[in-house]
Amino acid sequence: MKEIQNIDCHCSDTKDLPEKINSRKKPHIPYKLILIAVGVGLWFFIYRQLYSFSTFLTYDVLSLEQGSHLGEAVHFFLYDTPKVLMLLSLVIFGVGVIRTFFTPEKTRKILAGKRESIGNVLAALLGIVTPFCSCSAVPLFIGFVTAGVPLGVTFSFLIAAPMVNEIALILLYGLLGWKIASLYLVTGLLVAIVAGWIIGRMGMEKHIEEWVREIRTNAHEVPENPLTWSERLHAGKAAVVDIVGKVWIYVIVGIAVGAGIHGYVPEGFMASIMGRDAWWSVPAAVVIGIPMYSNAAGIVPIIHALLEKGASLGTVLAFMMSVIALSLPEMVILRKVLKPTMIAVFVAVVGSGILLVGYLFNVII
Amino acid sequence: MEIKVCGPGCANCTKAESIVKEAVADSGIDAQILKISDFAEMAKLGILSTPAVVINGQIKCVGKVPTKNEVLEWLK
Numbered sequence: 055m056k057e058i059q060n061i062d063c064h065c066s067d068t069k070d071l072p073e074k075i076n077s078r079k080k081p082h083i084p085y086k087l088i089l090i091a092v093g094v095g096l097w098f099f100i101y102r103q104l105y106s107f108s109t110f111l112t113y114d115v116l117s118l119e120q121g122s123h124l125g126e127a128v129h130f131f132l133y134d135t136p137k138v139l140m141l142l143s144l145v146i147f148g149v150g151v152i153r154t155f156f157t158p159e160k161t162r163k164i165l166a167g168k169r170e171s172i173g174n175v176l177a178a179l180l181g182i183v184t185p186f187c188s189c190s191a192v193p194l195f196i197g198f199v200t201a202g203v204p205l206g207v208t209f210s211f212l213i214a215a216p217m218v219n220e221i222a223l224i225l226l227y228g229l230l231g232w233k234i235a236s237l238y239l240v241t242g243l244l245v246a247i248v249a250g251w252i253i254g255r256m257g258m259e260k261h262i263e264e265w266v267r268e269i270r271t272n273a274h275e276v277p278e279n280p281l282t283w284s285e286r287l288h289a290g291k292a293a294v295v296d297i298v299g300k301v302w303i304y305v306i307v308g309i310a311v312g313a314g315i316h317g318y319v320p321e322g323f324m325a326s327i328m329g330r331d332a333w334w335s336v337p338a339a340v341v342i343g344i345p346m347y348s349n350a351a352g353i354v355p356i357i358h359a360l361l362e363k364g365a366s367l368g369t370v371l372a373f374m375m376s377v378i379a380l381s382l383p384e385m386v387i388l389r390k391v392l393k394p395t396m397i398a399v400f401v402a403v404v405g406s407g408i409l410l411v412g413y414l415f416n417v418i419i
Numbered sequence: 420m421e422i423k424v425c426g427p428g429c430a431n432c433t434k435a436e437s438i439v440k441e442a443v444a445d446s447g448i449d450a451q452i453l454k455i456s457d458f459a460e461m462a463k464l465g466i467l468s469t470p471a472v473v474i475n476g477q478i479k480c481v482g483k484v485p486t487k488n489e490v491l492e493w494l495k
Contacts, residue, residue: 192427193461387427391458
C-alpha cells in the first residue's frame, strides 16, 4: 500500500513545469474563497442583529418615545440605512462577478441576426446581466443596429438594462419583500419585451439618423480577454466600491425622505391621492416620473414609505418604472441617433406599457 | 504611437483619459493621445461601451477605466 501511495505522490510530483506553475498560483484562490465565506457568514450575522440594534439605539440610547413621530422616523432611518447598504454591497459583489462573463460585445453577438420575438426576450434578459452605463447608450445603440441586431430587439435591451437591474431588485426585496421584487422583475421584463417588439413591428428604421445607417460594423469581432477567477473576484470588489460609492448618498437621502413620510404622514393619507380608487393617479405617476431623474437606490425607500401610507402598489410601481426607465437625460442622449418621431414613439410605447402594469396591479391586488 | 481614448465625457471617461496621460508620461514613450467624443468615430472603431482605449487601431479595453499598470503594459 505504502508503495502505491508513494508512486502516486511521485507521479503528481513529476508533472511538467506548466502544471507546477499553476499549482503554485492556485493557493490564492482557496484562500480568497475562505475569506469570502467568512465574510458572507459575518455579513449574515450582522444583518440579523440590525433590527434589535436599531431598536436599542432609538429607544434606549437616544431614549425617544416609542410610537412618537420622531421615534418612528429615527427608527426607520437607523434600521433601513445599514440594511439597504449591506444588501447592496453583497448583491453588487455577486453581480459584479457574474458580469465579468457578459460584455456588450458578447451580447451583441448573441442578438445579431436573431428572429424578432425570441430576440426581444433574449435582449430583455441579457439587459439584466450585461454591464451598461447610460452614457454608453448611444455607442451601444449604433453598435447593435449597425451589426444587424433588429431595431425592436435593440430597444428591448435599452429598456430592460436600466429598469430591471440588481439595485432595483435588491432594494425592492430588502424593503418590500420577495413578492413585490418578483412582480417588478416579471412586469419590467414584459414591458421591455413587448415595447421592443411593438417598436420593431412599426418599421421605424427610417427614423434613425442617416449617418448612423451608413455605418457598418461587424458583430463577430469580439475582443477576447479571458479572465482568471482572481480577476473576476477583483471585478466584484471593484463594482462594490464603485457603485456603493456612487449611490450611498441617494440611498441615505431616499431613506431620510422615506423616514419622514413614515413618521409624520398620517396613516392612509396617500390612499386618497395614490390609492386604487383614484383612476388618474397611475397616468399622473407616469407623467411626474419622466422628468424626475433618480436611480433605483433613491426611489425605492420613498415608494416603501408611500406604500405604507396607503398608496396602491400599481400606482407606486408605475411611478418607479417611469422614473427609472423614462428619463429625460437619456432621451437627450438618444436624440443624437434618433429622430424626434422615434423618441416620441419610444416614450409613448414604454409609457403605455407602464400604465398597463399600474392598472393591472391596482385591479388584481 | 497613437492612442485614442473614447468617451462622451462622463466622469469615467475623463478618469480613463487622465490615467492614460499619466501612464504615457511615466513610460516616457512618445505617443499622441486623442480624445474621441464623436459617436460616429467610436462606432467606426467598433466600440460599444465607453470608456475605451484604442492603441494603434487595436482595441485594448472597453467599458471600464483601465488601471495605470494595464496601460503601461499596453505601451510596451
